[in-house]
Amino acid sequence: MNRKIDGVLLPVLDEFIAASTAEKNFYVIHLYGTHGIYSERYPAEFEKFSAADEDKPEELWRQGTAEYDNAVLYNDFIVDEIIRRFEDKNAVLIYISDHGEEVYDGRDFAWHSVEEEGNVHMIEIPALIWASKSFRERYPEKISAINAALDRPYRTDYLIHALLDLMDIRTTSFDETKSIINKNFSARPRIYNGAPYSK
Numbered sequence: 001m002n003r004k005i006d007g008v009l010l011p012v013l014d015e016f017i018a019a020s021t022a023e024k025n026f027y028v029i030h031l032y033g034t035h036g037i038y039s040e041r042y043p044a045e046f047e048k049f050s051a052a053d054e055d056k057p058e059e060l061w062r063q064g065t066a067e068y069d070n071a072v073l074y075n076d077f078i079v080d081e082i083i084r085r086f087e088d089k090n091a092v093l094i095y096i097s098d099h100g101e102e103v104y105d106g107r108d109f110a111w112h113s114v115e116e117e118g119n120v121h122m123i124e125i126p127a128l129i130w131a132s133k134s135f136r137e138r139y140p141e142k143i144s145a146i147n148a149a150l151d152r153p154y155r156t157d158y159l160i161h162a163l164l165d166l167m168d169i170r171t172t173s174f175d176e177t178k179s180i181i182n183k184n185f186s187a188r189p190r191i192y193n194g195a196p197y198s199k
Contacts, residue, residue, distance in 0.1 A: 003040045006031045006078045017085060029082065033075045034101060036111040038067035042074035049073070061104035068103045068110070083130055090134040092142075092166055096156060097125040123192055127154070129181075142166060145181040154180045155190050 009029060016027065032041055049069040051062035079095055086093060102121035103110045112122045129146050136143050145165075161179040164171065177186040189196040 005041060005043060006033070006075070007043070007081075010078070010081055013082065013085060031075065031078060033097065034068060034071040036101070038064065038071045038110075041071040046070055046074040046077070056104050058104070058108070061108070064110045065103050068101065079128075087132055088134075089132055090138060091132045092135050093128075093130045094159075094163070094166075095126070095128040095130070096159065097127075098156070099123075100125050118192060123197060125156070142181070145183065148183075149180045149185070152180050152185065153187055153190060155188065 009031070013027065013029065017025075034041060047070050049066040051059060051066050053069075054062035054065045056062045056065055083093060099112050100120075100122045101110070101112055102119060105119075105121050112118070131139075131143060131146070158178040158180070161175055162181050164174045165176065165179040165182050176182040176184045178188075179185055191197060
């Protein structure tokens, strides 16, 4: 296989963790995840789904959806492997996608498109905040704040405010009303293609 898949990042992360002597560390890991071309996002052993497992009306749609499902399966594996590396540390992890994917959801189209043609499948994205046992025990108030944010509509351009809040860092540009985990969070219109977004 000539292409590089996200698994190549795990040994690099291991090296950084092993080499660190700092009390506090901040890692940013950029994954390919499920970006098209889906069949290039996972190794052969993660080819668990086939066109026969899908219920789309066209063979091409079924095959594309199966490849996407395999890419999701592998992405879940990678995120789990990253989490495992921090289970015994005082750590919190945020996973967020930059966009969603439409995968033959009612039309002959897969991937993400230009803004004028976007839809709910491309616009609404997953977000996950995971905390280790040590973090949960040390910062129960932060866990309560995270749990309280579960159903809040959010804009990813405000992620920096949530990060600063989680790490108790205050700067002149920090705005608690833009931090999804803050009790003073204030939902703002989500904007897509220059206009307020609603489903």
